[in-house]
Amino acid sequence: MPATPPRLIAHLDMDAFYASVELLRYPELRGKPVVIGGGRRHQPEEAVDPATGRVTRRFATLSGYVGRGVATTATYEARALGLHSAQGLMKAAALAPQAILLPTDFDAYRRYSRLFKAAAASIAPRIEDRGIDEIYIDLTDVRPPGADPWPEVAADDDALPEADGRNSGDAQRERETESDAWWRARDVAKALKAAVREATGLTCSVAVAPNKLIAKIASELDKPDGLTLLRLDDVPTRIWPLPPRRINGIGPKAGAKLDALGITTIGALARAELAWLIDQFGRNYGAWLHEAANGHDQREVVTSSEPRSISREITFERDLSVARDRDELSRIFTDLCRQLAGDLRRKGYAGRTIGVKLRFDNFRTVTRDRTIAAPTQDAQAIRDAATECVKRIALERRIRLLGVRIGTLTPAAGPSEGEHAA
């Protein structure tokens, strides 16, 4: 009885994605510490030398930055100075005032995102979208470009498929040794990296593993421009020494709790008693921690999905007072509802559950939502329901953030012909 062939799952992660896209248009910044983030105000200034016609640009630095922005990405040179994504720009400025600051340009990043995903899809079609800069790819049945495909049973072949519905191609695949399968995966991974580079000029890091969990961890091990193969047998030597936070799904809270419990490596977590973990973290999460630390993960590569919710939110430049800034709050609230309605129409959805989110000056966050009878994509209907939600919140502090969300989505009229957004 042939064993089930091992799955081969790749994780492809673009290297310092936003920063790398910016370096394509500002090549003079290569080798310098650069962070991306903040508002529109620090756009580079261009000057043309009248004598030579040469364009020179002046870039903003972090020094003197004032505001509430965070870094979305930092180049590797900036990381060496202690800068990293999700860091407040004020803090980053204190660490590295001379680092260059560029505003985020999501339209550009989305264009490059589409390009790299299309390039990957030309090599291997079963792709799971995990956001703007990373994907999972199922390589189990993928051969490198140029290799002969596994033979198919010809339509007029009178040889019957085997009883379980497999054809001779499957039979040939089952004769592939595990070692050959890994060599095949390495060639496919190389082809993926080459295709992404050809399409975008950008590098990425790719790992191939028996599942998504290990592939995700492994793609970090050789960054940037990495290529990593990690078999189940390699988990003890290459995964167990790492801190638990490297597991996708162990965040700041669980990481700190594990640390307090004396569990500082994935290996220690793997050796912890299942019953004890369940005691500490609850039945579901405790059992998952045990499985994850041992490198087990059966999740499929999900090639399509429907959105669950759409939202818009804004953090104000200064905290707003409900009494004194009533008009401004009202105007922003209306804008958010209009933008949300626009998003719904552009994406072709209507929703029934409308909610608001408020963050107060002390960072406490409250949400309220309300489900209406029929799905809507109308800005006024959204605003009406959202207003009812706001009325259920005690507004006793100044407001830092306001958001509007819609869920329980159903497909609805999308943009009409010729109206597609970029």
Next chain:
DNA sequence: TCTGGGGTCCTAGGACCC
């Protein structure tokens, strides 16, 4: 030098129905 904006999933209690 406090902490963006867009998401997903889970938990848990209560309402309501069978």
Next chain:
DNA sequence: TCTGGGGTCCTAGGACCC
């Protein structure tokens, strides 16, 4: 009348991810 259970929907908060 009392007890009991399951299923689904709604709501609020929170952890986590990119």
